[in-house]
Amino acid sequence: MKKFIFLFLFFGSLSVTAQIDRVEPPFWWSDMNYSEVQLMFYGKNIAEYEVSVPKEMIISNIRKTENPNYLFVTVQTEGLPAGSYDLRFSKKGKKSFTHSYELKQREAGSELREGFDSSDVIYLIMPDRFANGDPSNDSHPELQEKANRKEPGGRHGGDIEGIIQNLDYLEDLGVTAIWSTPLLEDDDPSYSYHTYAQSDVYRIDPRYGTNEDYRRLASEMHRRDMKLIMDYVTNHWGGEHWMMDDLPTYDWIHQFPGYKNSNYRMTTQFDPHRSGIDTKLNEDGWFVSTMPDLNQSNPLVLNYLTQNAIWWIEFANLDGFRVDTYSYNDKEGIAKWTKAIMEEYPNFNIVGEVWMHDQAQISYWQKDSPVGAIQSYNTGLPSVMDFTLHDAIMAMFNEDEMHWDRGMVRAYDNFANDFLYADTDNLLVFAGNHDTNRINEEFDGDLKKYKMAMALILTTRGTPQLYYGDEIGMRGDKPAKGDGDIRRDFPGGWEADEQSAFTEAGRTQQQKEYHQFTKKLLNFRKDKEVLHTGKLLQYIPENNVYVYFRYNTEDRVMVVINNSSENQILDLSRFAEGLAGATSGRNVINDSQMQLQDKLEIEEKSSLVIDLN
CATH class of the missing domain: 2.60.40.10 (Immunoglobulins)
Structure with missing residues (x-):
């Protein structure tokens, strides 16, 4: 990491021909x-x-x-x-x-562009690990780290061209939107593949392609009625950012002086009893030592970040932002940033990463939150990530028996707290992402548990997000082997790969079973409006079986998840309110007709998604 120099020399009356760099x-x-x-x-x-x-x-x-x-x-x-x-x-x-x-x-109509919403299914890609469409750009003479696919934490060569070449695969799977982890230049000498330590925020990292390639990706996606979401970082840059050796102002970044790490205690943003030093360390402390913390309370910095974000929306024709570490920013500054973007693009969408484990604390950051209103705070942020649901998923499908607070009641309790949110349709729901352990690792490769988790994610309220490779059973153990293990290369993304999971013929039998189930549900969901905006009616789980309905005035879908280790028989009279007179329906997964008159039997560790007649 470069040394920071904060002394600015006075050049007096020395005659220098100005050079605009x-x-x-x-x-x-x-x-x-x-x-x-x-x-x-x-x-x-x-x-x-x-x-x-x-x-x-x-x-x-x-x-x-x-x-x-x-x-x-x-x-x-x-x-x-x-x-x-x-x-x-x-x-x-x-x-x-x-x-x-x-x-x-x-472009005509630019300000009225429609952002992603609950009708979409978002596919999260780490571009360096997805597909290498152009091996010629794997390394770049201007940038320090060179490609080394043998190194789990190194650069592997995936790029924008690799995403473009596999859009047909994603469209066929049923994906309607892509969230790619950052693509802007990251010149860190190592671990630069994740690209969260950016060194130039107006330039796509040349190892991924060019600015024009990024715009071409958006164009190719829009041709398929798909949406592109940029991962935007407001909280920090990388230590190799070009400004860091010659800062515009001393307080462009937070200094103590120099580096001080964050305490990561986001609760200090709203804790009525917080101490000043704890609050300062959360907001102003650096996320890690190689990522200088940006000072959004400096108007020059805030304006710079706002214009840069709008510039990328307009230049690349984007459909949304996912904002990294949203709740670590200066809370007033990030609200101004968010509102400025939404004023320019009123139908745009922005989802903030608020990695907290309490619904009230997550809700605080969503636009018009009843929780934020207690402190007269409103971010203007349309969407937040449902981390409490993720927490439940990582635990409950490994709990065969239900107790007061274990098993499928975790799902029920999560949704029971929805009254805390201003807009539950605009919650991002997910089983895993690039920072969490792979769900198929947590489930030890159990396909039944994966199917139950996906049935929940793809039929409950909110906007579902999948992590690349989960749909073919990819595994990775973060606690044991680090981030590189949960960010493995997608098989078939490199010419030297022995098999390709991008094609049906190239998938193993196990990969086919994961893929077929995922594809079936995604494509059912794609045109099923009741799963996008319908109301949610849930029943208290019994015997580790969770039942809920999505419904509107014209349509109903029944979902049954049996997380117990035994087959279960349900008395359907209990669910009369949800069935609303329906006596039959279609099993979405196998297309068979089901009678729903008296009893319903469901196999152990399985799920049913029933399109009611």
Whole structure:
């Protein structure tokens, strides 16, 4: 990691020809609601220059900092047509040079783009581990870490082209949206494959492809009616970010001075009895020592992050954000960031990672939360991740017997707390992701347990998310072998792979059984509106059997999950309210007709998804 240098030298009256090394954002668009754009110019002693613009453009603010290598110029773009505008830089009244800044033509209807929602199924990909579509970019001369597929924590070569080449596989599976872990440049000398320690937030990492490749991915997905979700990081950058050796301001990042680790206690954000030092260490402490913590309470930083996020939505034609470590940010700053994006794109969607283990604490971060309202706090964040459901899934399917707080009652209790949320349809539900242990490891490769978990995830309220490879039974043991083990390469993504799970012929028999079940449910769900927005009616589990219904005025689906180690016979009279007069239905998995008049028998460790007649 580079050493941080926070001393800014004064160059006096030394005559230096200004060199603009960077302008960010590199261009903007006409007809944006976010029309007051803060241009950041970076170059040696750039702050010594005065700036003027054409008469049709207005400068509303010029900000110089203690570092003379930065100049922040805010221009008004409202009403300006697309085109190039010359900004003139002068010193002592004499023109020195001109920079041409472009406003591009915005695509028609851009601000009304529809984000992901509960009608979607999101597939989470770690691009370095999914598929290597272009081996020529596995390493890059400008970036430190080179490809080494033998190293579990190294770069393996997966890229954007690999995702594009396998979109047909995902479409056939029934996926409608992709959340890829970050793709922006990460120049850490090791473990850079996860890309959460970014070194340039306006550039796709060349080992994944180019900015244009990313835009092409969105285009190819939209052609298939699929949506692209960017993993956005507001809380921190990497220690190799280009600014870190020459910060715009000392407080661009949180310093104590220098590094201090976070205490990870997100509860300090709302604890009415919190101490100041504990709160500071949560919000301002660094996530890890190689990820400097960004200071969103600095208006320059917040504006930089806001414009960068909007720039990527507009440039790449994105359909959503997943925001990493959302609840570690400055709480007022992240709310302003979120609301600015949603004001520009009112139908967009953003899901925040709030890794907490209590529904009230998670709810606090969702837009219009009744919990947040207690402290007059509203993030404007449409969606949060249902980590309490994930906690239940990781435990209950390994509990054959039900007790007061064990077994399938964990699921019931989770949904019983839904009154705490403002919008349960906009909760992200998942069994596993890139940070949790592989569910098939937790289930020890038990296909029956996987099927029960997927039946729940794909039929309950909220927007379901799958983790790449779960659909073919991939395993990985994080506690024993580290993150690299839960982020293994998808079989068939590399030319040298002996078999390919991307094709039916290439899958093992076990992989086929996982895949077929997943595909069947995903494609049933795709056009089943009642599973997208229908109400949820649940029954207290008995004998470790959980029964619930999704319903609206026109349609009903019954779900039965028998987590006990014995076959169970249900008295259907108990479920009259949910059945609403239905006496038969279709077993979605095997397409058989079922009679639902008196009794219903269900095998041990199995699930039924019944489309009621």
